[in-house]
Amino acid sequence: MARAFAKISFTPDVQAVQAEMGSRTAYRAAELGEAETVVLSDFEQAFIAERDSFYQATVSQSGWPYVQHRGGPAGFLKILDEQTLGYADFSGNRQYLSVGNLRGDDRVSLLLMDYPGRQRLKIWGRARLVNERSEPELLAKLELPDFRAPVERGIVIHVEAFDWNCPKYITPRYSQREVEALLAQAGQQQPLADTTHVPAALGNGLLPLTICGIRQLTPRIRAYELRHADGESLPDYQAGAHLRVPIALPDGTVTSRAYSLTDVPGERDCYHIAVLRVEDGDGGSSALHDSWALGTRLNVDAPENDFPLLDDDRPALLIAGGIGITPIKAMAETLAARGTSFQLHYTGRAPQDMAFVKDLQGQFRDRCRFYFSQAHNPIRLDVPALLDNAADSVIYVCGPTRLIESVRQTASQLGIADDRVQFESFI
Numbered sequence: 001m002a003r004a005f006a007k008i009s010f011t012p013d014v015q016a017v018q019a020e021m022g023s024r025t026a027y028r029a030a031e032l033g034e035a036e037t038v039v040l041s042d043f044e045q046a047f048i049a050e051r052d053s054f055y056q057a058t059v060s061q062s063g064w065p066y067v068q069h070r071g072g073p074a075g076f077l078k079i080l081d082e083q084t085l086g087y088a089d090f091s092g093n094r095q096y097l098s099v100g101n102l103r104g105d106d107r108v109s110l111l112l113m114d115y116p117g118r119q120r121l122k123i124w125g126r127a128r129l130v131n132e133r134s135e136p137e138l139l140a141k142l143e144l145p146d147f148r149a150p151v152e153r154g155i156v157i158h159v160e161a162f163d164w165n166c167p168k169y170i171t172p173r174y175s176q177r178e179v180e181a182l183l184a185q186a187g188q189q190q191p192l193a194d195t196t197h198v199p200a201a202l203g204n205g206l207l208p209l210t211i212c213g214i215r216q217l218t219p220r221i222r223a224y225e226l227r228h229a230d231g232e233s234l235p236d237y238q239a240g241a242h243l244r245v246p247i248a249l250p251d252g253t254v255t256s257r258a259y260s261l262t263d264v265p266g267e268r269d270c271y272h273i274a275v276l277r278v279e280d281g282d283g284g285s286s287a288l289h290d291s292w293a294l295g296t297r298l299n300v301d302a303p304e305n306d307f308p309l310l311d312d313d314r315p316a317l318l319i320a321g322g323i324g325i326t327p328i329k330a331m332a333e334t335l336a337a338r339g340t341s342f343q344l345h346y347t348g349r350a351p352q353d354m355a356f357v358k359d360l361q362g363q364f365r366d367r368c369r370f371y372f373s374q375a376h377n378p379i380r381l382d383v384p385a386l387l388d389n390a391a392d393s394v395i396y397v398c399g400p401t402r403l404i405e406s407v408r409q410t411a412s413q414l415g416i417a418d419d420r421v422q423f424e425s426f427i
Helices: 003-009 012-021 024-031 042-050 097-104 136-142 176-188 284-291 322-338 357-363 383-388 401-413
Strands: 053-059 065-071 078-081 084-090 107-114 119-130 151-164 207-218 221-228 242-248 254-260 271-276 297-300 316-321 342-348 368-372 394-399 421-425
Touching (some): 003 151, 042 078, 042 107, 042 119, 042 368, 053 097, 065 097, 078 136, 084 119, 084 136, 097 119, 136 151, 151 357, 242 271, 242 284, 242 297, 254 271, 254 284, 254 322, 271 284, 271 322, 316 322, 316 401, 322 357, 322 394, 357 368, 383 401, 394 401, 401 421
Parallel strands (some): 316 342, 316 394, 342 368, 394 421
Antiparallel strands (some): 053 065, 078 084, 084 151, 107 119, 119 151, 207 221, 207 297, 221 271, 242 254
16 A cells, blocks of 8 residues: 555544554554655556546535546546646536636545446546646647547646555446447357356366366456365465366367466465467367356366476566466566565556456556556557666566567577576467
8 A cells, every 4th residue: 555645545533443443553554654756657557548437526615525527538538647647628517616626725536447347546636727828738638639529628637646446346337338349259159157067077187176266357368266176285386387177179079278377386275277268269268268167177187387487586577478477477476475576567458358467466566567559558568678677687478479589589689698588488
């Protein structure tokens, strides 16, 4: 939790209630020390750029809060820099409540919602009004090219604090566009398999597993939780390990695929994997999504590791592309537990298509960066610049072949020894 957020929000009255309810000790540490310089990371910026609405609160002269909904096309809330937001203000019902409130008190609070993803971002800032006469160039940056209504003014907000909310009580809701996309997707895919009939165990391995949890991480990625069928402890593994699992194909044959274990090693009673559905692939991932259900029994071999995390104290540079985040996530958690320095760089199409983004942001806020190639405002990974500053770090990269080759070729050009570049390829 950021100190800037705590110093603004934890007033004496709030502290008193925390003390009464027993949470004061847990939150007090967040207030200690000077407030940090607040900057919106690539993750926050991408989230903001994808929003098509937000709620804004201002304070009136009488002390009453006033909350107003603001809406527009995705990206209408502009990111002017890592500390400044702004939007164009159009003519409405001409009550001018928010504008009038800002004349006497420049404090605002914004609430940005992602209902399908069950995420919300709270922002505190100080707002000022700009117009054509005072700052025409700045106002022009806030205008929407495809919106013809005249702009009355611009609202520019200097961000003083932000915080992410727990998703526990966010009810998923979907826009018409999102529902249409989900219906189109449903027409191409089979639903989760029928759980009323559990077939005989698949595979010939000596380790019996049962699927006891399924979670949809993104529209195309599902996480699976596997436990020992007889309740026994599972064989241990190290970060980078994978589990080869059997899959029944539609023609009745059984094939197998290897999927990385995604969690920090040491949880001996459960394995976690995440599987990307690839529609134009060889059919293995699609068959897995269509046939695996709660209670499905699998006989597998113990985990293997072709992508081990080196057992030394050198700093690590972790690079993941798409579903290649699966072994990299376990590596980051292991390095953090060791106290080893690392940086994680994760690239994908857009936040909503990338697994574990929120988890990583919460755990490693200061040690991870995200890149979105097809988001509203693309943020792209610069491999040469990244490796040029790698110093003596060991580089671990997992993802599409083109990403791995880019890293390897760049490392070779920079004179980085081959043994400092560890990789594993994902389609």
